[in-house]
Amino acid sequence: MTTESPEAPALPEHYREILALMKEGRRKVAEERCRALLAEAPTDADLMALLASIVVERGELREAEMLLGRAIALAPTEPAPWINLGRILQQGGRWGEAVTHYEHAVNLFPTHPQLAATLGQLYQRANRFAEAETQYRTAIENGAMPAIHVQLGMVLLRQDRVDEAIDSFNTAIGLNPNLAAAYGNLGNALQKKDDMPAAAAAYEKAVALNPKDTISFVSLGMAQLKLGQARDAAEVFERALALHGPERRAAAWLPYARAQEFGEMPAGYRAEIAELVSRQPLEAPEGYASMAELNAALAAALEDDPTTVWEPLGKATRKGGQTGLLLDAPREPFIAFEKALRKAIDAHFDGIKPQPRHPYRSMVPKTYHLDLWGTLLSEGGHQHSHIHVGGWMSGVYYVSLPATLGSGGESKDGWIEFGHPPPEFEATFEPQTVTYEPREGDAFFFPSYLFHRTLPFSGEERRISLAFDVKPTSWR
Numbered sequence: 001m002t003t004e005s006p007e008a009p010a011l012p013e014h015y016r017e018i019l020a021l022m023k024e025g026r027r028k029v030a031e032e033r034c035r036a037l038l039a040e041a042p043t044d045a046d047l048m049a050l051l052a053s054i055v056v057e058r059g060e061l062r063e064a065e066m067l068l069g070r071a072i073a074l075a076p077t078e079p080a081p082w083i084n085l086g087r088i089l090q091q092g093g094r095w096g097e098a099v100t101h102y103e104h105a106v107n108l109f110p111t112h113p114q115l116a117a118t119l120g121q122l123y124q125r126a127n128r129f130a131e132a133e134t135q136y137r138t139a140i141e142n143g144a145m146p147a148i149h150v151q152l153g154m155v156l157l158r159q160d161r162v163d164e165a166i167d168s169f170n171t172a173i174g175l176n177p178n179l180a181a182a183y184g185n186l187g188n189a190l191q192k193k194d195d196m197p198a199a200a201a202a203y204e205k206a207v208a209l210n211p212k213d214t215i216s217f218v219s220l221g222m223a224q225l226k227l228g229q230a231r232d233a234a235e236v237f238e239r240a241l242a243l244h245g246p247e248r249r250a251a252a253w254l255p256y257a258r259a260q261e262f263g264e265m266p267a268g269y270r271a272e273i274a275e276l277v278s279r280q281p282l283e284a285p286e287g288y289a290s291m292a293e294l295n296a297a298l299a300a301a302l303e304d305d306p307t308t309v310w311e312p313l314g315k316a317t318r319k320g321g322q323t324g325l326l327l328d329a330p331r332e333p334f335i336a337f338e339k340a341l342r343k344a345i346d347a348h349f350d351g352i353k354p355q356p357r358h359p360y361r362s363m364v365p366k367t368y369h370l371d372l373w374g375t376l377l378s379e380g381g382h383q384h385s386h387i388h389v390g391g392w393m394s395g396v397y398y399v400s401l402p403a404t405l406g407s408g409g410e411s412k413d414g415w416i417e418f419g420h421p422p423p424e425f426e427a428t429f430e431p432q433t434v435t436y437e438p439r440e441g442d443a444f445f446f447p448s449y450l451f452h453r454t455l456p457f458s459g460e461e462r463r464i465s466l467a468f469d470v471k472p473t474s475w476r
């Protein structure tokens with residue numbers, strides 16, 4: 001959390017004493033001293049913020065939040081408590097509250113670059129790219145670090161403004177030639193322009209600057225794969241998995257790289273998919289007599305959701321709409337659905353037997369955040385093959401399905417399919433896929449690195465589902 005330097009001459013002696021104790025690692029003594037001083041001066045906002053910075057480090061988020069709230073009420077023109085309270089909201093996964101908090105803060109401190117940049121990051125997370133762009137530009141105008149040019153380039157890229165994104169990444173590099181993230185994202189933009197040699201060179205530079213940059217390292221392998229260097233790409237993916245554990249994209253692309261090299265998918269790939277994909281019926285949560293009753297409430301809420309965007313940029317949805325993140329500002333019936341979903345997820349995790357070095361089964365989450373969004377597909381609607389890079393486990397729950405969906409045999413319209421490479425990948429082999437029939441009230445759980453897509457369907461009824469990502473915060 002943000003604190004003043006202990007050498008700052010304007011600080012009173014007792015503040016410097018507490019900060020010195022913290023620097024020495026004597027946090028218990030520092031906390032006792034801070035509480036004693038606060039008892040003598042209960043309206044000292046700086047002491048409250050100082051105590052909050054101590055207790056938050058031992059996980060007392062609720063007390064830290066209370067202290068910072070009081071500090072802001074007493075001294076609302078100081079930006080540090082606003083920044084620190086916002087961090088606590090983010091740490092607790094309270095994304096909707098964090099957005100509201102930072103929106104208020106940037107109105108109070110319109111020229112503060114850190115506040116604008118953080119609000120931009122929150123908008124970016126919620127796929128509100130135009131609003132994120134505005135905040136990043138504000139931060140840059142007020143002297144933000146060169147890395148914010150990288151963030152700006154990322155949201156420009158998500159808006160398909162590729163040349164502007166390249167300019168932004170190059171600006172960041174001009175300001176800081178050692179900024180590995182700028183080269184890595186420049187590679188992403190150059191891939192969008194189908195300039196694979198230049199993209200590969202950018203990724204190589206990123207990895208040279210930061211050997212721990214797994215994202216750029218795997219992106220280098222993907223560029224090599226598109227350049228026809230399948231063996232080199234496979235070696236990159238294998239090394240990434242060996243050095244960095246369950247790296248999502250490496251696990252996703254390794255089977256395709258080997259198939260591209262040898263002309264066929266690795267033995268047992270289809271069986272591996274079948275073992276990793278799990279169908280999970282959900283049980284009705286408290287307040288709902290049945291899943292059918294909950295589904296009716298979910299369908300109505302999703303049909304009316306104001307955050308729905310038709311064919312959102314950068315997403316896999318075609319001929320359909322996708323909502324924003326529904327748990328950022330929780331409301332019914334999504335609160336009840338989250339309870340039912342978490343119950344099923346926890347039971348699923350209880351059944352996973354850890355398997356060393358496996359990209360999915362090697363670790364089992366203990367605590368986690370959930371990202372949840374809705375998808376509403378119209379006739380001909382589908383999602384092209386994709387993975388969920390930000391998740392560890394992903395899934396889909398079926399709210400409402402049209403009667404025209406396929407029923408097996410030759411007809412699998414509207415089913416979910418695993419194992420097909422994405423449309424931009426030119427495979428020289430026959431993909432091995434597994435398809436599953438969706439059923440209302442059922443969910444599928446699967447590793448986030450499994451490529452999956454939905455097959456188009458006909459009919460006037462909507463195909464409504466909820467998708468989710470499990471993002472671990474601790475492990476068993």
